[in-house]
Amino acid sequence: MRFARDYVLAGNPKTKEQTLRRLASVDDAKVRCRLAENVSTPYDVLKMLCGDSHPDVRAALAFNSAATSDILRELCLDADVNVRMSMAERLELPEPVLALLLEDENPYVRDCAERTHEIRTLEACLTAESFVSERGEEARLGELLFSAGWLEQEHLARLVSAAQCEKRPLGQVILRETDLSHEVVVAALNMQLAIRRGRMSITEAVDNLRSRYPIRIDSACYSGGSVNEHLDETVSIRPGLPPLVEFPPSSGSRKVDLNPDERMQWRMWQSSQYGIAQLLSDANSLA
Numbered sequence: 001m002r003f004a005r006d007y008v009l010a011g012n013p014k015t016k017e018q019t020l021r022r023l024a025s026v027d028d029a030k031v032r033c034r035l036a037e038n039v040s041t042p043y044d045v046l047k048m049l050c051g052d053s054h055p056d057v058r059a060a061l062a063f064n065s066a067a068t069s070d071i072l073r074e075l076c077l078d079a080d081v082n083v084r085m086s087m088a089e090r091l092e093l094p095e096p097v098l099a100l101l102l103e104d105e106n107p108y109v110r111d112c113a114e115r116t117h118e119i120r121t122l123e124a125c126l127t128a129e130s131f132v133s134e135r136g137e138e139a140r141l142g143e144l145l146f147s148a149g150w151l152e153q154e155h156l157a158r159l160v161s162a163a164q165c166e167k168r169p170l171g172q173v174i175l176r177e178t179d180l181s182h183e184v185v186v187a188a189l190n191m192q193l194a195i196r197r198g199r200m201s202i203t204e205a206v207d208n209l210r211s212r213y214p215i216r217i218d219s220a221c222y223s224g225g226s227v228n229e230h231l232d233e234t235v236s237i238r239p240g241l242p243p244l245v246e247f248p249p250s251s252g253s254r255k256v257d258l259n260p261d262e263r264m265q266w267r268m269w270q271s272s273q274y275g276i277a278q279l280l281s282d283a284n285s286l287a
Helices: 002-011 017-023 029-037 043-049 055-063 069-076 081-088 095-102 107-128 141-147 153-166 170-177 182-196 202-212 260-271 275-286
Strands: none
Touching: 002 017, 002 029, 017 029, 029 043, 029 055, 043 055, 055 069, 055 081, 069 081, 069 095, 081 095, 081 107, 095 107, 107 170, 107 182, 141 153, 141 170, 141 182, 141 202, 153 170, 170 182, 182 202
16 A cells, blocks of 8 residues: 555655655655656756666656756666666657767667657658648558558558557657658658648659659568569568577677668567567577
8 A cells, every 4th residue: 555655646746845755765666766757856856866776767767858968868878778778769868868879889779769860850850841731531641651662551550550559640650660761751741741732643642752762672671582572572660579689789898780680670679578678688698
């Protein structure tokens, strides 16, 4: 009963400051995680939680919009890769902080930071173009990318489902979960708008998209064969649990880059039931 009460209080923005300070010393890490996520938690308490002994508590700070730049920077340099992964998924990071993650020694962290950077670039491009989304059933983003050969139907269904569950724009989810670039997504969105305003047919949009952004061999997971055999191949996302990518996930000053296949394997692992912690544990046992 005590745990349940503390857990609720720790996550409630209306909890009194005195109570929040008391909860910072509670033994249960789940309570401290809730406290780390609470926007009403005082700055000095958040700063103290940066040094918490449990990595889940430190990682929870990544989801607190009240965390200041100095706290975010400290978390990006955290020794635990799970904490840095949580930070790399945060879209609202200041540019200097995200830059640290883009240079992280761990290739998984860098890959996640790169996808976050792609999403931010997408949003910046749409803002610069004064893009206005118009509601409609015609020429949906996923359907255009599917028709142009960039996504498989089953993968598109997963992406749409994820966007609905997370209540995020489909374009952001596509950039997070696949190797598509923001240029492709921006072009597809602009063509969607042109179709809905009667300036272009769906056929013209698909042909335009295919000619401007042909399928690239390094953007998908291919199983071999000639280039001609793969002209109609589509981007493959997370089809299942692949063999573990064998390289040291954390190698001191040595940086290891992911090739396209390894990067796709990483995306699959991200969605697996094992999670980052298990992946790193297995990888360390191979080192």
